[in-house]
Amino acid sequence: MTTARSTVVVVTWRGARHLTACLDALAAQRSPHRALVVDNGSTDGTAELLAAHPSAPEVLRLPVNAGYAGAMAVALHRVRTPFMAWLNDDAAPDPGWLGALEAALDRDPAAAAASSVLRAPDGRVQSSGVRLTADGHGADVPRATEVFGFCGGAALLRTEVLRAAGGVPAHYFCYYEDTDTAWRFRLAGRSVVAVPEATAVHLHGASSAPGSAPFHRWNERNRLLTLLRCAPGRVAARELARFAAITAALPLRRAVPDAANFRVPLRLRVLAEVLRGLPAALRVRRAAGDARARARVWRDWAGR
Structure with a gap:
């Protein structure tokens, strides 16, 4: 056999x-x-x-x-x-x-x-x-x-x-x-x-609900955590700052898309969870390659 x-x-x-x-x-x-x-x-x-x-x-x-x-x-x-x-x-x-x-x-x-x-x-x-x-x-x-x-x-x-x-x-x-x-x-x-x-x-989405509030929470949070764990520092900092800035600006906008990922409470929860996970993410970052490796992977693959 x-x-x-x-x-x-x-x-x-x-x-x-x-x-x-x-x-x-x-x-x-x-x-x-x-x-x-x-x-x-x-x-x-x-x-x-x-x-x-x-x-x-x-x-x-x-x-x-x-x-x-x-x-x-x-x-x-x-x-x-x-x-x-x-x-x-x-x-x-x-x-x-x-x-x-x-x-x-x-x-x-x-x-x-x-x-x-x-x-x-x-x-x-x-x-x-x-x-x-x-x-x-x-x-x-x-x-x-x-x-x-x-x-x-x-x-x-x-x-x-x-x-x-x-x-x-x-x-x-x-x-x-x-x-x-x-x-x-x-x-x-x-x-x-x-x-x-x-x-x-x-059968895409048979076990989850794409577009739902939980979907956007996990999707947004995990993208930011992945960047903190793996991306060049400037990229991770830029995307985290962009997410925070959009969150802060949403209450001032007259027209906001009717999607869960534009709801301020959900975005604030994402930010809170990312900040709580920051120490662990940085530990993974130190173990998962050096700055040159992060720069190389980003240069070779981002935006392709």
Whole structure:
């Protein structure tokens, strides 16, 4: 029997409506693997679904919802294979998905991670990986031969490289844990590769609500924390000051966009959480590469 080289970690939270498709697709993979499902305290029948599924995945049930990042951080402690795959519970990979990702990392020893192509059910490409914008956002790239980072919805990472880079930022809860991780890989001199032949169908937003207040809170907070952890100092200071200035100016504006990320209480909460997280972010910053590495990564990737 061929030894599994990858542990595929699926994080779920109230995913009973779409989890079966994910598990079925995982069971159909041509590459041998270990499956580990982290259930974030679901109360919708997910536990019963997992117990009844014929693939009999290993299940780690958390007492509370730790978010995607928190669950991945817990799962990392249980991974004993050379590779760790991140897979959303609303993603259904093609049978050759895992094998293609493993082959890509085999071909490129310098690559720390391999990113998949995520497609909507209608075939539209959602993401081939992540790019870094000129103001430090991580943004999905629909089609690309080169990517700054991987999309955490379906990717393969080298386990020991991930541990050496500091693991998964559990306190992010969700969003930007992939961009932050890829950025730390880059600071360590590693690369991330796009693998166009590794594809998965993804029900975008099935487990979260893009555009909601929690979405914007996590998204804005984690972007700023990622900049403080990984970006050149001038960039991190500029973006934090810009966020604060816009927040201060919003009450003076007559017309304000009707979006959650323009609500002053939410933005003040983001600033408070970023300030509370500043000491920890600076500790990561000191460990994740020097000023020259931060300048090099920013110069090579920001705004591409």
